[in-house]
Amino acid sequence: xxxxxxxxxxxxxxxxxxxxxxxxxxxxxxxxxxxxxxxxxxxxxxxxxxxxxxxxxxxxxxxxxxxxxxxxxxxxxxxxxxxxxxxxxxxxxxxxxxxxxxxxxxxxxxxxxxxxxxxxxxxxxxxxxxxxxxxxxxxxxxxxxxxxxxxxxxxxxxxxxxxxxxxxxxxxxxxxxxxxxxxxxxxxxxxxxxxxxxxxxxxxxxxxxxxxxxxxxxxxxxxxxxxxxxxxxxxxxxxxxxxxxxxxxxxxxxxxxxxxxxxxxxxxxxxxxxxxxxxxxxxxxxxxxxxxxxxxxxxxxxxxxxxxxxxxxxxxxxxxxxxxxxxxxxxxxxxxxxxxxxxxxxxxxxxxxxxxxxxxxxxxxxxxxxxxxxxxxxxxxxx
Numbered sequence: 001x002x003x004x005x006x007x008x009x010x011x012x013x014x015x016x017x018x019x020x021x022x023x024x025x026x027x028x029x030x031x032x033x034x035x036x037x038x039x040x041x042x043x044x045x046x047x048x049x050x051x052x053x054x055x056x057x058x059x060x061x062x063x064x065x066x067x068x069x070x071x072x073x074x075x076x077x078x079x080x081x082x083x084x085x086x087x088x089x090x091x092x093x094x095x096x097x098x099x100x101x102x103x104x105x106x107x108x109x110x111x112x113x114x115x116x117x118x119x120x121x122x123x124x125x126x127x128x129x130x131x132x133x134x135x136x137x138x139x140x141x142x143x144x145x146x147x148x149x150x151x152x153x154x155x156x157x158x159x160x161x162x163x164x165x166x167x168x169x170x171x172x173x174x175x176x177x178x179x180x181x182x183x184x185x186x187x188x189x190x191x192x193x194x195x196x197x198x199x200x201x202x203x204x205x206x207x208x209x210x211x212x213x214x215x216x217x218x219x220x221x222x223x224x225x226x227x228x229x230x231x232x233x234x235x236x237x238x239x240x241x242x243x244x245x246x247x248x249x250x251x252x253x254x255x256x257x258x259x260x261x262x263x264x265x266x267x268x269x270x271x272x273x274x275x276x277x278x279x280x281x282x283x284x285x286x287x288x289x290x291x292x293x294x295x296x297x298x299x300x301x302x303x304x305x306x307x308x309x310x311x312x313x314x315x316x317x318x319x320x321x322x323x324x325x326x327x328x329x330x331x332x333x334x335x336x337x338x339x340x341x342x343x344x345x346x347x348x349x350x351x352x353x354x355x356x357x358x359x360x361x362x363x364x365x366x367x368x369x370x371x372x373x374x375x376x377x378x379x380x381x382x383x
Contacts, residue, residue, distance in 0.1 A: 059330025281374030284308030
């Protein structure tokens with residue numbers, strides 16, 4: 001497993017660099033105007049949604065390692081060049097859009113490959129532990145990156161953040177260059193990219209295991225992710241809570257999820273991962289309902305929500321990867337990413353409208369949809 005730990009260290013380092021640039025881009029864009037901030041965020045996210053399937057096809061053709069190595073190298077060079085351009089020309093809207101677009105395009109190709117990569121280091125028995133370890137490191141980065149990036153941007157600005165990102169991706173590329181997974185997957189038959197993309201969609205829609213898993217992920221992503229990003233800040237304002245209290249709720253959610261993934265990384269998943277993921281949905285729904293209706297138990301409710309989401313993700317993700325044919329690894333990872341991205345485009349606006357009438361109503365809808373996701377998993381016993 002030494003090779004996996006080595007890659008994970010490089011990937012985690014690059015994730016920190018990405019977080020620094022994302023923070024710096026948002027800070028610089030809001031300094032120009034809110035409309036620019038919206039454009040920059042769109043330029044960062046839209047390429048992912050548009051090109052994820054293409055990234056999945058390329059990953060199955062080239063192999064995840066080759067795609068990751070190319071992506072890390074491209075981002076190291078691109079972010080270094082953009083840092084020089086911004087240093088010379090200054091922070092303009094055009095440069096910010098170009099930076100966000102560049103990172104978004106490359107991410108669309110590297111995200112599916114990174115999701116499939118752990119499969120090349122372990123078979124089913126150890127896969128859940130490796131994926132939980134990766135999820136744990138990502139959560140640690142999420143918890144620590146905010147304060148560190150604030151100091152970094154204050155001291156060095158966007159140029160400094162871009163140079164940090166370039167350095168982290170260069171190190172990640174060098175680490176990957178000397179890292180060789182013990183397992184390999186055979187390339188699919190040579191067909192057109194469109195045919196391969198359609199073939200991945202066909203498999204996702206027809207497979208008795210993958211289909212309900214994807215539907216459940218879409219429901220959970222669409223109605224759980226907005227709880228932290230949208231509903232909690234609105235709930236805090238409606239109840240007169242301070243920003244520090246809101247941060248405590250977000251921290252309780254993240255800490256609970258981290259505890260679950262660390263436990264899975266150490267001991268592995270439960271013997272019935274599909275059933276455990278369904279239970280996780282129900283637990284998360286109870287936590288969300290607690291946020292809506294029991295204000296004096298908000299912190300424990302946030303912890304319960306995070307615990308449930310941690311159970312769900314740490315058991316469903318390895319189940320999904322294990323159920324994916326080796327010939328479709330990165331294509332199915334790209335579809336999994338789409339299942340998390342597209343619902344958010346719809347539900348965020350819907351929940352925003354509902355929260356305008358009543359924040360507890362919006363949270364109730366989130367809780368009901370999350371419980372429904374658990375019910376779907378329980379009904380779909382084919383896993």
